[in-house]
Amino acid sequence: MRSVSPCVLMVIASAAAPALGAEAPESYTSVDEVRAIVSEMLADAETRRSLQGEGASLGHDGHFYLGDASGNFRLQISGLLQFRYTLTFRDNTDTAANPALDGDFESGFTASRTRLVFSGNIVEPNLLYKVSGDFYSQGGEFTLQDAWVAYGFENGMLLLFGQYKMPVLWEDVISSWYSLAVDHSVMDAVLGQDWSQGMWLHQPTEHFRWWGGFSDGIRSANTDYNADGADWALTGRLEGKWAGEWSAFDQFTSPPGSEYAGRACIATHWQDGPSRDGGSSDALLGATDADVFVKGDGWTCYAVGAWLHTDDDAQEYDDFAAMVQGGFYIPGTDKWEPFVRYDVVLADHDRPQSDPFNTLAAGVNYYLYGTAAKFTFDVQYFMDATVDNDLVASIANGEPGSRGTRIGLLPTDDASFTLRFQFQIIF
Numbered sequence: 001m002r003s004v005s006p007c008v009l010m011v012i013a014s015a016a017a018p019a020l021g022a023e024a025p026e027s028y029t030s031v032d033e034v035r036a037i038v039s040e041m042l043a044d045a046e047t048r049r050s051l052q053g054e055g056a057s058l059g060h061d062g063h064f065y066l067g068d069a070s071g072n073f074r075l076q077i078s079g080l081l082q083f084r085y086t087l088t089f090r091d092n093t094d095t096a097a098n099p100a101l102d103g104d105f106e107s108g109f110t111a112s113r114t115r116l117v118f119s120g121n122i123v124e125p126n127l128l129y130k131v132s133g134d135f136y137s138q139g140g141e142f143t144l145q146d147a148w149v150a151y152g153f154e155n156g157m158l159l160l161f162g163q164y165k166m167p168v169l170w171e172d173v174i175s176s177w178y179s180l181a182v183d184h185s186v187m188d189a190v191l192g193q194d195w196s197q198g199m200w201l202h203q204p205t206e207h208f209r210w211w212g213g214f215s216d217g218i219r220s221a222n223t224d225y226n227a228d229g230a231d232w233a234l235t236g237r238l239e240g241k242w243a244g245e246w247s248a249f250d251q252f253t254s255p256p257g258s259e260y261a262g263r264a265c266i267a268t269h270w271q272d273g274p275s276r277d278g279g280s281s282d283a284l285l286g287a288t289d290a291d292v293f294v295k296g297d298g299w300t301c302y303a304v305g306a307w308l309h310t311d312d313d314a315q316e317y318d319d320f321a322a323m324v325q326g327g328f329y330i331p332g333t334d335k336w337e338p339f340v341r342y343d344v345v346l347a348d349h350d351r352p353q354s355d356p357f358n359t360l361a362a363g364v365n366y367y368l369y370g371t372a373a374k375f376t377f378d379v380q381y382f383m384d385a386t387v388d389n390d391l392v393a394s395i396a397n398g399e400p401g402s403r404g405t406r407i408g409l410l411p412t413d414d415a416s417f418t419l420r421f422q423f424q425i426i427f
Helices: 006-016 031-047 186-191 246-250 390-395 403-407
Strands: 064-067 074-090 105-121 127-134 143-152 158-165 195-204 208-215 232-243 261-272 284-296 299-311 316-328 336-346 357-367 373-382 416-426
Touching: 186 299, 186 316, 186 336, 186 390, 186 403, 195 232, 246 261, 390 403
Parallel strands: none
Antiparallel strands: 064 074, 074 105, 074 416, 105 127, 127 143, 143 158, 158 195, 195 208, 208 232, 232 261, 261 284, 284 299, 299 316, 316 336, 336 357, 357 373, 373 416
């Protein structure tokens, strides 16, 4: 628990005290009462652990928070800063026909994520909330991400509603500050579900846990109810665990001394919607994935396969993708963690451009203070041309803030590679 600084005390006191030279109305809180409240907060902070909710991380031990002694009200403040340097190398030839291919070398700095998170509980410990946002999107403008309220029942079931990242691809669910590489894979950039608005039920038990949700569909964050997109969307996820604690799967790394943990999962999502504004019918979209996650004393391994089904009345497509990654700490140290990752995106052969897109990535993490402060270096080798795969071409458009640009993938008509150096701090 961090101590409350004199500046914080001055702000609280100034908000509660009357204006200089004016008589204090009875509604104002006296300075002595403010000091008593602050003392109560500090005493409570020293004796309580940070709040954790099943199915959604609500923070990390050691973050600053405010709360009362009863535990009925709590606000925890945390955040993330990721700052990286990226170099991309590509050898394009068809630059006249496709201006997006212009340029063989790009490099520069990016404040890839600057995130603020507010979470806690109100009224009673079982009524939880989380609000978070990031300054990366739209040229530094603040973009809302999580915005939800949840109620935890006595049997462990959680009812959650609001804006939430749907539990489909687990790589997309895990917080970016717990990634093994600098950023997510190409597979996740293409198929990742992102945030959605809706309602979810979650139930954990000793060996199984499940999610069920009804929402506005994939990537429907910050939209109104009449926006183009899905009229209905259903999501389900089932996990089975044969070893370890559920919390072990909240991050990809596994520091030395960690207990052995393993689980397998299957998840599915389906959505549909009618035509709008005289357009053609929206596609029936289905996504199903299965993954296995195993980790132990200083090592970790994760593998996932996914199927995407699209039916837009005129054409049906069945696309596939897979990813496997692993890492280990160098024996005798808890600082250095080399890792390797491979993923492939297989577009349906009926798509105009359907060549496989393969990516190989390798790098190393250096943990200055665990995940709270770490350096990451990796190299990504994109083995194929982005223009030859419609799914990958849709994200590799070179637009600032796009999913492709975020992971270091630019339009290419040949193989390319990217080097990334990143420092992150969690506060």
